[in-house]
Amino acid sequence: MxxxxxxxxxxxxxxxxxxxxxxxxxxxxxxxxxxxxxxxxxxxxxxxxxxxxxxxxxxxxxxxxxxxxxxxxxxxxxxxxxxxxxxxxxxxxxxxxxxxxxxxxxxxxxxxxxxxxxxxxxxxxxxxxxxxxxxxxxxxxxxxxxxxxxxxxxxxxxxxxxxxxxxxxxxxxxxxxxxxLDDPFPDPPGLIKPPSSPTRPPDNSTRIAEDEDPLFQLPEEEEERIRREKAAAASALTLEMVGDLPFANVRPPENVLFVCKLNPVTRDEDLELIFSRFGTIMSCQVIRDKKTGDSLQYAFIEFDKRDDAEQAYFKMQNVLVDDRRIWVDFSQSVARMNNQWSNDIKRGKPSRVGEGFGGRADLERTKRYRVDDTARHGSDGYGMVFDVPGHQSKRRKHRSRSRDRGDRTRHESSMSPRDRHREEDRHRERDRDRRRDRSHDRDIQRRR
Known part of the structure; x- marks a missing residue:
C-alpha cells in the first residue's frame, strides 16, 4: 500500500x-x-x-x-x-x-x-x-x-x-x-472526500514562499522600467497633493492635440479653420503670455472624436502654416480636467456616459470627482498661461462684438441712405487697412 x-x-x-x-x-x-x-x-x-x-x-x-x-x-x-x-x-x-x-x-x-x-x-x-x-x-x-x-x-x-x-x-x-495509490481500509462513518484540494496553506507562514526564489534578479532593463514607473507614480502623487493634478492616476485626454512651433500671428480661428476638415472641433485655443497677451506659439485643439484627432495627427505633422512648419502631438496636459473637476458638489453638466474621469469610468461611477461650473474657474478651456490684466476671454469678446454689432446696426438704421453708405465705406476701408498691416507683419516675420 x-x-x-x-x-x-x-x-x-x-x-x-x-x-x-x-x-x-x-x-x-x-x-x-x-x-x-x-x-x-x-x-x-x-x-x-x-x-x-x-x-x-x-x-x-x-x-x-x-x-x-x-x-x-x-x-x-x-x-x-x-x-x-x-x-x-x-x-x-x-x-x-x-x-x-x-x-x-x-x-x-x-x-x-x-x-x-x-x-x-x-x-x-x-x-x-x-x-x-x-x-x-x-x-x-x-x-x-x-x-x-x-x-x-x-x-x-x-x-x-x-x-x-x-x-x-x-x-x-x-x-x-x-x-x-492503494487504500485497503473501508472509510469510517462520516468521511467525505472534499471536491478539491485546498488552495491556501493552513498556517500563517512569514517565511520565503515555496515557489519564490530569493536570489532571482530581473533583467536590468526590466528593473529600470519598474524603477521609472515607481518614480513616476511617486511624482504624480506629489503633484496631486500640491494641486497640479486632479488625481494621481489621471490619464491625458485622447481627443486633444498639442500643436507647437506656431507663427506668432496665427490665431485660434486660423487653426480651427485648418484642422476642421478632419472633424468637429470642440475648442481651439492658442496659449498666450500673461502680461502681453502675445502668442506663446503653441495651442491645444480638442476634437469631438478620438479618431478625428488621430487622423489630424498623422496628416498635419510638419505642415506649413503661416510660413511655419508646425509640430503636432497628442496632448499630455490635464489642465483642462483640473479646471472642470473638483471634490465639491456637482453644479455643471455631467460628463458623457462611459468617459469617466481622465478615461477612468470607475471614478465616474463612484463620483469621487464631479464637474464644477465654468464660472467658478473663470474659463472652460486651457486659457492663458497666466492671467492678463484687463484681458477678456474669447466668449466675452464674442459677446462684446455681438453687442457692438447690434449697436452699430441700430445706429445705421437711423441714418439716411447717403450717410449709411459713407459709414459702410469707412468700415470697409478700416478692414482693408487691418489686412494690409497683418500681411506686412507676416512679411517681416518671413524675412527674419
Missing part, C-alpha cells in the same frame, strides 16, 4: 506497513484522503536526522487523528467530541526500527499524569521521515509505519536546506498534493 507525496522539492513515494500497523496506516491514509496534509509544511528539519510534517499549524503542537477530525467536522459536534479522543494509542513493533534513511514514523505526543510525571502519549497526524541511518535511539519512542521507496534525491534536497535556530527552514517546504 503506497502514498505519493508531491512536495515543493520533488516527489516521495511511501510504502506502508498495513499488516503490522493497521490502525496507524488507516489513520494516515484517511487523513491523506481528506486532503489533511495538503499544503502542510515541513516545520522541523534537522540535518542527517529527520524532517517532520503533518501539523497544519506548523508549530509542533497541532494535529489530531482522523477520528477526532471527523468528530469535530460532523454536525453533532458537541456529543462526538467527548467520545473521540484527539490521539490514538501508538503501535510499536520491535521488528520495525529506525535503521535506514527514509523511515517514516508517527510522532508520539508525550502525556502528563496528575502527579506531573511524563508518560507515554498518543499519535495524531504528525509524522517524520528520517534523513540519516541508524537513528536507533528513536526506537520505542516513535511508531514506525512505512518506508520511502522512491524520492532519495528529494530527501537529499530536504536534508541540505537552510534552517534557523529552531530547525525551521527559511524557505517553506510544502506538501503540494497527496495521492493515495
Amino acid at each position: 503506497s502514498v505519493l507525496f508531491e512536495t515543493s522539492l520533488g516527489d516521495i513515494v511511501i510504502d506502508l506497513e498495513t499488516e503490522s500497523c493497521p490502525k496507524t496506516c488507516e489513520n494516515f491514509l484517511k487523513l491523506c484522503k481528506v486532503y489533511y496534509y495538503n499544503l502542510n509544511a515541513f516545520f522541523n528539519v534537522s540535518k542527517d536526522f529527520l524532517a517532520q510534517a503533518g501539523d497544519p499549524t506548523a508549530t509542533g503542537t497541532g494535529g489530531e487523528s482522523v477520528w477526532s477530525y471527523l468528530a469535530s467536522t460532523s454536525s453533532n459536534k458537541s456529543s462526538n467530541e467527548a467520545k473521540e479522543p484527539r490521539y490514538f494509542t501508538p503501535e510499536f513493533r520491535p521488528k520495525l526500527k529506525h535503521a535506514k534513511r527514509g523511515t517514516v514514523s508517527m510522532a508520539v505526543a508525550p502525556a502528563i499524569d496528575a502527579s506531573g510525571k511524563e508518560m507515554q502519549g498518543g499519535c495524531g497526524s504528525q509524522f517524520f521521515i528520517t534523513l540519516g541511518d541508524n537513528v536507533d535511539y528513536l526506537d520505542g519512542k516513535h511508531a514506525v509505519f512505512g518506508h520511502v521507496v522512491e524520492g532519495e534525491d528529494t530527501l537529499e534536497k530536504i536534508n541540505e536546506v537552510f534552517v534557523d535556530q529552531d530547525s525551521r527552514p527559511y524557505k517553506d517546504i510544502r506538501i503540494r498534493h497527496v495521492i493515495v
Whole structure:
C-alpha cells in the first residue's frame, strides 16, 4: 500500500506497513484522503536526522487523528467530541526500527499524569521521515509505519536546506498534493472526500514562499522600467497633493492635440479653420503670455472624436502654416480636467456616459470627482498661461462684438441712405487697412 507525496522539492513515494500497523496506516491514509496534509509544511528539519510534517499549524503542537477530525467536522459536534479522543494509542513493533534513511514514523505526543510525571502519549497526524541511518535511539519512542521507496534525491534536497535556530527552514517546504495509490481500509462513518484540494496553506507562514526564489534578479532593463514607473507614480502623487493634478492616476485626454512651433500671428480661428476638415472641433485655443497677451506659439485643439484627432495627427505633422512648419502631438496636459473637476458638489453638466474621469469610468461611477461650473474657474478651456490684466476671454469678446454689432446696426438704421453708405465705406476701408498691416507683419516675420 503506497502514498505519493508531491512536495515543493520533488516527489516521495511511501510504502506502508498495513499488516503490522493497521490502525496507524488507516489513520494516515484517511487523513491523506481528506486532503489533511495538503499544503502542510515541513516545520522541523534537522540535518542527517529527520524532517517532520503533518501539523497544519506548523508549530509542533497541532494535529489530531482522523477520528477526532471527523468528530469535530460532523454536525453533532458537541456529543462526538467527548467520545473521540484527539490521539490514538501508538503501535510499536520491535521488528520495525529506525535503521535506514527514509523511515517514516508517527510522532508520539508525550502525556502528563496528575502527579506531573511524563508518560507515554498518543499519535495524531504528525509524522517524520528520517534523513540519516541508524537513528536507533528513536526506537520505542516513535511508531514506525512505512518506508520511502522512491524520492532519495528529494530527501537529499530536504536534508541540505537552510534552517534557523529552531530547525525551521527559511524557505517553506510544502506538501503540494497527496495521492493515495492503494487504500485497503473501508472509510469510517462520516468521511467525505472534499471536491478539491485546498488552495491556501493552513498556517500563517512569514517565511520565503515555496515557489519564490530569493536570489532571482530581473533583467536590468526590466528593473529600470519598474524603477521609472515607481518614480513616476511617486511624482504624480506629489503633484496631486500640491494641486497640479486632479488625481494621481489621471490619464491625458485622447481627443486633444498639442500643436507647437506656431507663427506668432496665427490665431485660434486660423487653426480651427485648418484642422476642421478632419472633424468637429470642440475648442481651439492658442496659449498666450500673461502680461502681453502675445502668442506663446503653441495651442491645444480638442476634437469631438478620438479618431478625428488621430487622423489630424498623422496628416498635419510638419505642415506649413503661416510660413511655419508646425509640430503636432497628442496632448499630455490635464489642465483642462483640473479646471472642470473638483471634490465639491456637482453644479455643471455631467460628463458623457462611459468617459469617466481622465478615461477612468470607475471614478465616474463612484463620483469621487464631479464637474464644477465654468464660472467658478473663470474659463472652460486651457486659457492663458497666466492671467492678463484687463484681458477678456474669447466668449466675452464674442459677446462684446455681438453687442457692438447690434449697436452699430441700430445706429445705421437711423441714418439716411447717403450717410449709411459713407459709414459702410469707412468700415470697409478700416478692414482693408487691418489686412494690409497683418500681411506686412507676416512679411517681416518671413524675412527674419
